[in-house]
Amino acid sequence: MIPLLILSPLIVLAALGAVWKARPVHAALLLALALSLTAVLYLTIGADFIGLVQFMVYVGAVAVLIVFSLLITRPSDEAEEIARRPRSLATGLFCTLPVLGVLMFSLIKGSPTATAENNAEDVIALPISKIGEVLFTSHAPAVLAVAVLLTAVMIGAALFARDTEKSQQPPSDPS
Amino acid sequence: MKVAGAIGLLMISLAENGFAGEDERWFTGMESLPCLPQRAVEMILSNFGMPEWMVSMAGFFVAAFTVVAVFAGGFALLSLVERKTLARIQNRLGPNRVGWFGILQPVADGIKMLTKEDIVPAKAEKLLHLLAPILIVVPAILALGVLPLGREWVPVHMELGLLFFFSVGALTELSVFMAGWASGSKFPMLGAMRAISQMVSYELPLMISALGVIMVSGTLSLPEIVDKQGGFLLGFIPAWNLFTPWGIFAGLIFYVASLAEANRCPFDLPEGESEIVAGHMTEYSGFKYALFFMGEYLGLFAIAGLGVTLFLGGWQAPLPGLGFVPSWIWFFGKLAVIIMTFLWIRGTFPRVRIDQLMRFAWLCLIPMALLTIPAAAIWVFTGKGLLSWVIIIPLMLIPWVIMTLIFNRRLAPATRTYTFADS
Numbered sequence: 001m002i003p004l005l006i007l008s009p010l011i012v013l014a015a016l017g018a019v020w021k022a023r024p025v026h027a028a029l030l031l032a033l034a035l036s037l038t039a040v041l042y043l044t045i046g047a048d049f050i051g052l053v054q055f056m057v058y059v060g061a062v063a064v065l066i067v068f069s070l071l072i073t074r075p076s077d078e079a080e081e082i083a084r085r086p087r088s089l090a091t092g093l094f095c096t097l098p099v100l101g102v103l104m105f106s107l108i109k110g111s112p113t114a115t116a117e118n119n120a121e122d123v124i125a126l127p128i129s130k131i132g133e134v135l136f137t138s139h140a141p142a143v144l145a146v147a148v149l150l151t152a153v154m155i156g157a158a159l160f161a162r163d164t165e166k167s168q169q170p171p172s173d174p175s
Numbered sequence: 176m177k178v179a180g181a182i183g184l185l186m187i188s189l190a191e192n193g194f195a196g197e198d199e200r201w202f203t204g205m206e207s208l209p210c211l212p213q214r215a216v217e218m219i220l221s222n223f224g225m226p227e228w229m230v231s232m233a234g235f236f237v238a239a240f241t242v243v244a245v246f247a248g249g250f251a252l253l254s255l256v257e258r259k260t261l262a263r264i265q266n267r268l269g270p271n272r273v274g275w276f277g278i279l280q281p282v283a284d285g286i287k288m289l290t291k292e293d294i295v296p297a298k299a300e301k302l303l304h305l306l307a308p309i310l311i312v313v314p315a316i317l318a319l320g321v322l323p324l325g326r327e328w329v330p331v332h333m334e335l336g337l338l339f340f341f342s343v344g345a346l347t348e349l350s351v352f353m354a355g356w357a358s359g360s361k362f363p364m365l366g367a368m369r370a371i372s373q374m375v376s377y378e379l380p381l382m383i384s385a386l387g388v389i390m391v392s393g394t395l396s397l398p399e400i401v402d403k404q405g406g407f408l409l410g411f412i413p414a415w416n417l418f419t420p421w422g423i424f425a426g427l428i429f430y431v432a433s434l435a436e437a438n439r440c441p442f443d444l445p446e447g448e449s450e451i452v453a454g455h456m457t458e459y460s461g462f463k464y465a466l467f468f469m470g471e472y473l474g475l476f477a478i479a480g481l482g483v484t485l486f487l488g489g490w491q492a493p494l495p496g497l498g499f500v501p502s503w504i505w506f507f508g509k510l511a512v513i514i515m516t517f518l519w520i521r522g523t524f525p526r527v528r529i530d531q532l533m534r535f536a537w538l539c540l541i542p543m544a545l546l547t548i549p550a551a552a553i554w555v556f557t558g559k560g561l562l563s564w565v566i567i568i569p570l571m572l573i574p575w576v577i578m579t580l581i582f583n584r585r586l587a588p589a590t591r592t593y594t595f596a597d598s
Contacts, residue, residue, distance in 0.1 A: 025356055029303070029349070029353070032349060048333075048334070048335050049335060049338070052335055052338045052339055052342045053338070053342075055342040055343075055345065056338070056341060056342035056345055059342075059345050059346065059349065060341075060342060060344075060345025060346075060348065061345075063349060064345070064348045064349065064352070064371065064375065067349065067352045067371075068352075068368075068371055068372070068375075070356075071352070071355075071356070071364065071367065071368050071371075072368065128334075128335070128395065
């Protein structure tokens with residue numbers, strides 16, 4: 001309970017900062033901070049595997065991807081960003097409030113897996129091999145669907161890269 | 176002398192706990208010598224009646240301190256050894272003024288770095304500029320913490336050690352970005368871009384070649400992976416992962432990828448001195464610059480130590496009958512050999528170009544690394560005997576040769592002509 005009390009305000013603050021900062025680089029780094037603090041939260045409740053995977057995927061891949069795309073693009077005007085803020089705030093609230101409602105509803109109502117019979121120690125003692133087994137037997141359709149989605153995304157990204165490459169002339173070799 | 180002898184005796188008698196079945200008291204004392212500070216602090220604290228969690232917490236602090244002290248000392252030593260070795264390769268003398276044969280050169284370097292002016296560029300982001308060198312040392316030390324450095328010497332025993340190693344390594348990329356972006360200048364930016372793209376590309380073959388080891392050992396815990404590599408084949412060949420048909424290839428790929436991951440020559444583009452000054456460290460001076468170097472060398476130790484753990488049997492002795500030597504000596508000996516080959520390569524090969532670097536990772540290393548996964552599966556399911564050698568060697572070699580031929584003929588970049596140099 002104590003780690004949750006310490007970490008959750010920090011996570012919320014970092015997430016708010018990620019939304020509020022005008023400079024995209026600051027926002028990206030604060031997002032990385034929020035994600036890594038979430039990983040720490042997972043580690044403190046004993047879900048080591050999830051925590052480490054969270055760190056590896058979200059900090060090591062997603063945050064680095066965002067940061068890298070910031071490096072190779074031109075920074076936008078900050079004043080314009082701030083002027084646009086009220087309208088984007090309204091859009092953001094419109095998008096996030098329903099999600100928040102669903103999450104709160106399921107939290108209060110309680111999901112079927114989090115009943116009293118599954119006490120905390122059983123969850124903590126879950127070995128990785130068990131997670132793997134469950135993922136590739138009873139949850140195999142979901143894994144396959146995610147794999148198909150990711151493949152489609154990769155093909156789409158490759159197509160996008162192709163198109164831009166064709167429209168731009170490659171820089172001539174200064175030889 | 177007497178005091179030193181008494182302290183030594185005290186240490187050996189303290190070190191006896193946790194050891195059974197071995198007769199040679201001296202060697203058992205040597206074996207757990209590195210763990211001694213931790214054990215001693217724990218013993219003293221529990222004698223004073225401290226609560227359990229406080230005792231183990233203090234023990235962890237002391238263990239962490241031991242690791243940092245050992246590898247920081249290794250960093251100082253390596254900086255001297257590297258300069259000396261490179262100098263000998265290039266037919267120079269190297270540092271030879273400070274102390275006996277230049278042995279005190281690291282101390283002089285340290286004093287120089289500490290007393291230099293700490294310059295922060297006017298255009299820099301102050302906070303990020305300060306944070307970057309700190310955050311580059313932290314993941315390296317964290318990664319060193321899970322390596323089994325000896326039979327009794329595992330600073331933090333984690334069930335998911337390998338995953339932990341790779342996931343803290345992700346922080347390095349972010350701190351390199353912070354260094355490059357916060358400096359507010361062109362060279363660090365370009366250097367950071369190169370460094371991040373190189374790290375992301377070479378992390379893939381690194382992890383994929385480690386997958387085979389995980390499949391064969393069936394665990395992510397590094398001490399257990401080392402335990403599984405104990406024993407000898409035919410009485411004298413150590414049962415390391417390197418001496419299996421898939422392990423040779425996976426080990427080679429891991430070695431090349433770790434060269435790139437540690438930013439060593441021939442893949443040292445992120446700080447290619449002759450091209451982009453010093454990459455992401457251009458705008459740093461004084462102790463922050465030293466911290467970058469420290470992070471780099473600690474990362475080198477960590478990645479080479481992981482290679483030793485995964486493929487070279489960690490602390491296992493290389494020949495039967497050598498088990499009496501303390502296991503951490505074997506670990507550090509293997510680490511020294513690997514790092515010496517790194518230095519040798521640095522003194523021998525020229526730096527590759529950025530397009531060659533990317534091409535090599537994505538078109539050559541990653542497909543070859545993917546092939547080691549079915550090879551490891553075959554090794555497990557055909558009984559780890561002669562039959563698996565017969566199946567796996569052609570399976571690995573034929574695509575390897577075809578890939579090399581294609582890579583050399585079609586995909587190799589066109590030879591450059593240098594107008595001013597040729598005419």
